Amino acid sequence: MGNRLGDLSPEGSVAIGILVGLISTSVQSLGLTLQRKSHILEDEKESQHARRPPYRRRRWQxxxxMFLxxxxxxxxxxxxxxPLPVLSTLQASGLVFNSICATLILGEPFTRWSLGGTLLVATGAILIAIFGAIPEPAHNLDQLLLLLGRKPFVIWMVLQALLxxxxxxxxxxxxxxPSIASTPRIRLLRGLAYGSISGILSxxxxxxxxxVVELFVRSIVDRINQWNRWQSWAIFLGLIVLALTQLYFLHRGLKLVSTSVLYPLVFCIYNIIAILDGLIYFKQTHLLSVLHACLIALGTAILLSGVLALSWRLSDEQTQ
Incomplete structure (x- = not known):
């Protein structure tokens, strides 16, 4: 079960967590959709000189x-x-909010492809979230550094960097x-590529x-300062670099692809890579049963089929 918040009962703490989760995921979806709307309106301007960079547009700001x-x-x-299973499932609710925002704000028609794609995406996301939730033990700095230096994890990260x-x-x-860069299909592929990068880095x-959280917790619980060594600050700096980089590529993807397609793809890749990260980094491959692995794979296939259905909907709309 998750940690309690103040003097609240476990049930009250979970209720507040769920309420905050629903509000935050809906606001995140709204924020992403507003950014996408800003890019669409700017691209519609005929003159290149009249177009403003994103940071100078009120809607994008x-x-x-809202997203941050x-x-x-x-x-x-x-x-x-x-608890992690509830947290992961709540993240999947953002996919539904995202579809609603795309229809109301971006004016995307809610067709049978939209309904089918959204249902597939939500079903796949819930499967991934529930069966991919694996508890992780707490570590101090020395233990984290040992995990970081393990050969399997180093190889995994090198492969991710190359990808x-x-x-x-x-x-x-x-x-x-120039001959194909502005075609809808290439813009879609490029947007999905940037979204994939954002999901991996997320x-x-x-x-x-x-x-980073573990270092703070260990400093408080064990009363041993974990932040008096440069490695701790290097890990913190790595967090900032990764967070800013994934936001940059998410921004690049939003300039090219609708949130109704990009968000589910980022969610899927984010969850799959996060599961693999935890299994490899924390040496937990033995904790994932064959059944759960198959259900995660099934959830991934279902979610990606939903993304494909949403992509077809946009392709049909653009060709009409």
Whole structure:
């Protein structure tokens, strides 16, 4: 069960966590949709000189502010009040809010493809969230450094870095081909590529954030300062770099693809990589049963099929 909040009963603490979770995920979805709306309106301007950078647009500023504040405040309260399975399932509710915002704000038609895609996405997300939740023990700095230096984890991170670099190269190359760069299909592919990078980096940000939280907790519980060594601050700096980088690529993706397609893809990749991160980093591969692994794979397939259905809906809309 999650930690209690103040003097509240466990039930009251969970109730507050769920309420805050629903509010924060809906505000995050609204913030992302406002950012996407800002990009759409700016792209509709015929003159390149009349277009403003995102940070000078009020709608984009509002959307980014809502996303950051709801993410920070919501995550902090939820982590302290909710058990992991409930927390993960609540994250999936953002997919439904996202679909609603895309229809109301972006004017995307809610067709049978929209309904089918949203249901598939929600079903797959819940499967991934429930069966991918694995408890993790607490560690001090020395234990975290040993885990960071393990060969399997180093190999895993190197492979992830190579994958991210390869995706960046492919997406950038497609964007430099004038004959196809502006076509809807290439814009979709590039947007999904940037969204994939954001999902990967978000998962790694979560892993590093857990390590930072553990260092704070161990400093308080054990009364041994875990922040008197440079490695602790290096981990904290890594968290900031990863968080800002994943936001940058999420921004790049939002400029090219609807939130109704991008958000589910980022969610799926984020959860899968986060699960693998935890299994490899904390040496927990033995805790994931074959049945749960198969259910996670099934959830992934269902979620991606929902993303495909939403993509087809947008393709049909653009060709009409």
């Amino acid at each position: 509002l959307g980014m502010g 504040i709801s993410n920070l405040v919501g995550s902090t309260i939820q982590i302290t009040t909710l 991210v670099i390869a995706i960046i190269v492919v997406a950038a190359s497609l964007g430099r081909l 998962a790694h940000s979560l892993l590093v954030a857990k390590s």
